[in-house]
Amino acid sequence: MAHAPDTAAGTTGNWMKNSPAYQTLLVFLLALNFGIVFFDRQALNALMPFVEPDLQLSQTQIGLLASGLSFSWAIAAFFVGRLSDSLGKRKLLLVIATVAFSLCSFLSGIATSFLFLFAARLLMGAAEGGVMPISHAMVASEVDPKRRGLAQGVAQNLGSNLLGSFAAPVVLVWFATMFSWREAFYLAAVPGLISAAMIWFMLREPEMPKAPPKPKQSLGASFSDYLKEIGAAMKVRNMWICVVVGVLMVAHFVTTWAFMPLYLTTVKGYDPTTMSWIMGSLGIAAAIYSFTIAGLSDYIGRKPVMVWLPFLAVLGPLGAMYWEGGAIGLAAIFFVGWAVNGVFPIFMATIPSETFEARHHATVLGLAMGSCEVLGGVFGPVIGGALNDAFGMDSFLWLLIGLSIVSGFIAMGLKETAPAVLARRGEASPAL
Structure with missing residues (x-):
């Protein structure tokens, strides 16, 4: 597998053709779009206190609903990213995926049983999974590499958290209280259709870099060649560490959102609005x-934040279990502990995109994101739900603590890849 040039960190020269204004617009629209992805994804978690008694769900079934979406999300991340590399039609595929996941939100709203809802979430995951690999590949090729870490962080985290993690629980719980959880799902479907139109009319199709005439190794056209290249990528130290940490931290993220809203209402006694x-x-x-x-x-480098922030993340579950003060105090504890969310684009996109050639970015980023989802996102909430059914609702919190601590220790094995840090040290990119 060909690796990224040291000086350009794997980008093409596309970004030099784009004005700063267009680069800003690109990142803004991709951040908005991924925010809508997470608005739809988080809708069920936020509405679970309403859905659970209506459909009579067990803790294991709640975990399976989160896992099912993560599984189909992961499969799509692998193969839609690969497809976008092959076709060179990243904008088109992004628009199609956006329309598809928006329509799936309607299906969640008309679900009448666990199996119906489970099928709707599987379809939604399949539609949403390719969005982020394509988006990160567009940022990597269209934005100045000096601002890649920031741009990829904004594209993945800003919209997803303002819309998915903030607006989704606040707006949808209010809407469900005023009307019903079904109408809340219908509301969640509308923004994606608007976002798809904005991307179609306001962004250009990125120019795909040409493959070198005789690459030493290249991503093959066949499925077997693809699997070989994935295997080659996983032999790279930073790559497998990013995948392992990603599996653990995605499990942490998905498990938190699958069970914390219900935990706060049923165990801690908060009303749905406060929750x-x-x-x-x-x-x-x-x-x-x-x-x-x-x-x-x-x-300061990718490694320091990848090591220390998982350790800080233990504050959230500890606060949920032991904080006896008011809601504001618990929110403050969550605020500090959730700093770990800032490392997600680093292990999913930034470090891998500083390793491999730009024409392979969507494929390699699909590997990073797909592995995290198919292992962490699928097994984390299932294990958490089973533990809750067996030992009580506190069990998933201890699982979160374990995931955080192990992640921090594994990240200690990373080799630094941040171009500015390596330049100050007078070092080249790691020999991968």
Whole structure:
């Protein structure tokens, strides 16, 4: 597998053809679109206190609903990213995916049983999974590499957290209280259709870089060649560490959102509106951290934030279990602990895109994101739900603590890739 040139960190020269204004517009629209993806994805988690008694769901079934979406999301991340590399039609595929996941939200609203809802979430995951690999590939080729960490952090974290983690619980819980959880799902479907139109009319199709005449190794056209290249990528130290940490931290993220809203209402005794604002604090926190953590990693390095923030994440579950003060205090604890969300674009996109050639970005980023979802996103909430059914609702919180601690220790094995840090040290990119 061909790796990224040291100086350009794997980008093409496309970004030099784009004005700063267009680069800003691109990142803004991609951030908005991924925010709508997470608005739809988080809708069920935020509405679970309404859905669970209506459909009579068990804790294991709640975990399966989160896992099912993660599974189909992961499969799509692998193969839609690959498809966009092959076809060179990233904008077109992004628009199609956006329309598709918006329509799936309507299906969630008309579900009358666990199986119906499970099928709707599978379809939604399949539609949403390719969005982020394509988006990150567009940022990597269209934005100045000096601002890649910040741009990818904003594209992945800003909109997803302002809309998915903040607006989704606050707006949808209010709407469900006023009307019903079904109408809330219908509301969630509308923004994606608007976003798809904006992307179609306001963004250009990125110019795909030409393959070298005789590459030493290239991503093959056949499925077997594809699997071989995935295997080659996983032999790279930073790549497998990013995948392992990603699996653990995605499990942490999905499990938190699958069970925390219900935990706060049934165990801690908060009313749904208060719960929605406490959960919304995670969105505000992560939106801020999308700037500070991703941007900070451009200057102090990827490794320090990847190591220390998972350890800080234990504050959230500990606060949920032991904080006996008011809702504002718990929201503050969640706010600090959720700084770990700022590392997600770093292990999913920034480090991998600083390793491999730009023409392979969507494929490699699909590997990083797909692995995280198919292992962490699928098994995390299932295990959490089974533990809750067996040992009580506190069990998933101890799982979160374990995932955080192990992630921090594994990240200690990373090799630094931030161009600015390596330049100050007088070092080249790691020999991968």
